[in-house]
Amino acid sequence: MSPYHRPATLQEALDVLARPGLCIAAGCTDLFPATGARALNGPVLDITAIAGLRGIKAEGDDIRIGATTTWADILRADLPPGFDMLKQAAREVGSVQIQTSGTLAGNICNASPAADGVPCLLALGAEVEIAALLGTRRVPLDAFITGVRQTTLRPGEMVTAIVIPKAQTGGRSRFLKLGTRAYLVISIAMIVARLEIENGHIRTAALAVGACSAVARRLPRQEAALIGGRADAGLVERVEAALITPDLSPIDDIRADANYRAEAAVELIRRAVDDLVTGAGKVAA
């Protein structure tokens, strides 16, 4: 029977990780569905007992979300409005049961194109803190996830935190997820928008789209087009498909076709932007 490690300290975890072939487990909401087996396969490193790995705290210029912080923890955390999109995503991940167990770090490590957390974290400029016996490194999230279920995590390494620079958490934000049913649904498309408004104009804009490319993408052209615009009902005129769809590479699958996905992403961006500046607060996917 394969060993199951559940260390209480990070040092012990990193010592164990030096051995080859370990599977890192936290919420297990992606690991168990991937196997029909009665138990997790292979040697397992369960990181949920490591003290200090769970929770959200401010550290200098950053906000640090520990690797075993669950979606439910995020929902309950006291965070500024720039994080509203992350909380909205937390409420739409799977079900209440999944939110209790599933972790945000696990969501990015699983690297599904439809990961609900990734667009939010991209729009918050998140970096991934990675530890190994030889030291710790920090990688921007867009460099961490490289493809469908692919990350730059190397053998012997584990994610210890998601680090968000406070400078990228300003303004208000929205998360919109489009699926074929109300709960427990994998997105057809999802988008986030975070806008900082200064003197009635857009100072910064952070937009991202998920489930419309192998890895969720920021929309630099569209963001640039919003900056400087008046923060009123007219802002939505600046949202243009031509500034968005070139950054996407949607596919046809059982949930929707590619053209629809691209169109829906544009429409959702439009709705979120409009909602953020007009403050209706009632927009839905």
Added chain:
Amino acid sequence: MNRGFDSLSLTVNGTTVALPVAPGRRLSEVLREDMGLRGTKVGCDAGDCGACTVLIDGAPVCACLTPVAQAAGRAVTTIEGLDMGPLQQAFLRHGAAQCGICTPGMLIAAKALLARVATPTRAEVEEALGGVLCRCTGYSKIIEAILDVATPGTPSPTPAAGHAVGARVARLDGGPKVAGTEVYGADHVPDGALLVRAVRAPDAPMTFALGDIAAWCAAQAGEVQVFTAADVPGENRFGVLPAFADQPVLAEAHVRMRGEAVALVAGEASVIDALDLAGFPVTWQACDDTLVHANRADNILVTGRVARGDLAAGFAAATHLAEGEVSTPYIEHAYIEPEAGVAWLEGGQLVIQACTQAPIMDRDDTARVLGLAPEGVRIIPAAAGGGFGAKLDLTVQPLIGLVTLKTGRAARMVLSRAESMATSTKRHPSKMRARIGADANGRITAMAFDGEFNTGAYASWGPTVAGRVPVHASGPYLVPAYLASASARHSFSPISGAFRGFGVPQATILQEVLYDDLAERIGIDRLAFRRLNALQDGQTTVCGQVLQGVGISACLEALQEPWQAALCRAEEGNAKGGVMRHGVGIASCWYGCGNTGLANPSTIRLGLTAAGRVSLHQGATDIGQGANTVIPQICADALGLPLAAFDLVGPDTALTPDCGKTSASRQTYVTGKAAWLAGQALRAQILSLSNMGADARLALTGQTLVVSDGAGERRIDLAALAPGAQGYALMVEETYDPPTTPLDADGQGAPYAVYGYGAQIAEVSVDSVLGTVKVTRITAAHDLGRVINPLLAEGQVEGGVAQGLGLALMEEYIPGRTENLHDYLIPTTGDMPRIDTIFVEVPDPEGPMGAKGLGEHVLIPTAPAILNAIRHATGARITDLPALPHRVLAAMRKASR
């Protein structure tokens, strides 16, 4: 074999135990298999269904996604830890449990919510339950129950003698369902039972050759026994319709569908669970067969046909024509309980306890496969965690029976969600086209219908679908000239079988969509058009049958006011502008109850015990629809004793006479009628014994039966009567078989003795930019004749609407691609609209106390009503189901071009 592990300390429902278990084992497995707490159900092992929801330190989690190590040292609460308090009582009172398989998960999720919010809003309840799937109830009664916990409403009635029928009696078998003690297919595990798994085909068509099995067995960590087709002692062929039986229990040399079993492995659970079946010695070879069965040319299994009147003349007389095509995909039953069961030997008899809808058919088919006489097999149906048609077919029964026969040991098998979805039967994919004509006054003059139904690799219920569709494709309307044909065509794909409605839901989509076209062309209100053409008492169906007790007009009339109100709501909504477009649709249905032109009797045995109890031997399986409650209600009133005097016996092929299968909406009608006859017969015996008149009242006080009328009273000491062969003081057995006649070559005859009718209004809001559809309200008017139990009947309607909504908007089974409950979507709490149910009681001259069947027709109008509403809202005509957002948007654009 959990030795070799350090003990983990688990605190479950306040009790702490130390268990030597693998730390990475699913908590659901530890609770069920190691601790025997089988109230926690497993539906998917992937967090998709929520049936296994438990609390850890008060927070809901899926036990199937929790390694037991993470639960150690924390407080785990399971259904066994609930106290049968107000929450569970509310579930009983509201009929929130139908099959009951999702009930433990629902209750635990609700418990977590109520601990946080004492009086939650409906929206809060919907969100809290969003992660637990239910396939039976449509969630309405579950949500109502939770909203009713804080301020309990009316308690369940306990009707007096003669007043059971029509009362909102809480289901008589509901207690174990809300307590979590109900025994489903996976829940009975005799000591020492072997676990059985199947080696299955990766694709089809393929041929295969088995390799060195002995060597493979020897290489495994523990003792493994393997069984193949060569071990099948009887005829390796089964099927629900004996004339078409064509499916091997274990494939012999080639496979016709992905997932077909070619070998069984059996042994200790720990050994079998750990096997990597990918290494099983079998060599697969793809083949280019095109014919699925050598004896069925062109892959046609059966073609059904109904022809009446002069079609050419009918169309010639038409002023208006509507023509169209519709296709529907495979639809998965998606019951939350994957197929499971256990077999053992008892006194030389093979006993099988598995989830099923058809115990006698199971017995006879299993016996034939295993080379036994029918009496050599006893079927004790486990509670079925949903059935909807697929559990009419044999699943695990012959497989575990084979292992038990060969080894002499108990053997159990529990299909995984993926196995269940790959191998169980489905709703037939259909490609249909039709043409309907109406005269200048709006009267239908002719209809032609042709449908091809993909029946998959084996016959199953394909012939029944091909037979039922032409009979029903006219809808409950007067159609003087008619030609309909439906073919069931094989493919190397999953088996299409019985699924709530046997093809009629598909056909009705096309017919009702074309009726909207006709109404538009004629320039008549869509409801008025249907009322104009609705079949009336004394009129002739497309089969030439003259019907009485026809309730469609009454249903449509009941919808007149809701229809006007719904149209006003849509108009007001649309007047506000914006991206949301609002629309209203309507559709009707009818459904013949019981087998099509074939005998399908039910027999009920009723005994009065010496102790003064009434034993009702009821062989109809209650798969959640309520036979265990409705049949006693009918019988109680026929006999004249209160429901509380009754004890249910069975179903069990050793204890109950044949009540046939639970399908075709036949149990309330057919078994109900047998129960009514049995009640009447026992009453007649008692009256004769006491020499009292027909109006006498019966009462039981202990072992004394008191018979009284205005004039006098007789007391019968039941203990003093010589017990009969079955041990009863008094006993009767009555059989009822619907009076039908076989159909001729033109489909003319009397296929059913009783029909149910209904019509539904759907109100939708369509996002005109995203193409998403939200159904906001369904108003359902159904004629089920005398309503035996309104509480349970409402539950049937709400559950049928949920399945119809899924069919319309989200469900599409793609073999090999959607073998799970996150790619195959069924509605959640958040997808269900408000449902207003109207019962229309047009008594049937044949049904028991005027009752008609209900189970299937409730589902039929929902999908076409939704599609008609989408079209009303946006102009979008959906011809390929389901109406996924991208398809709706594309159809809207096509309509506006």
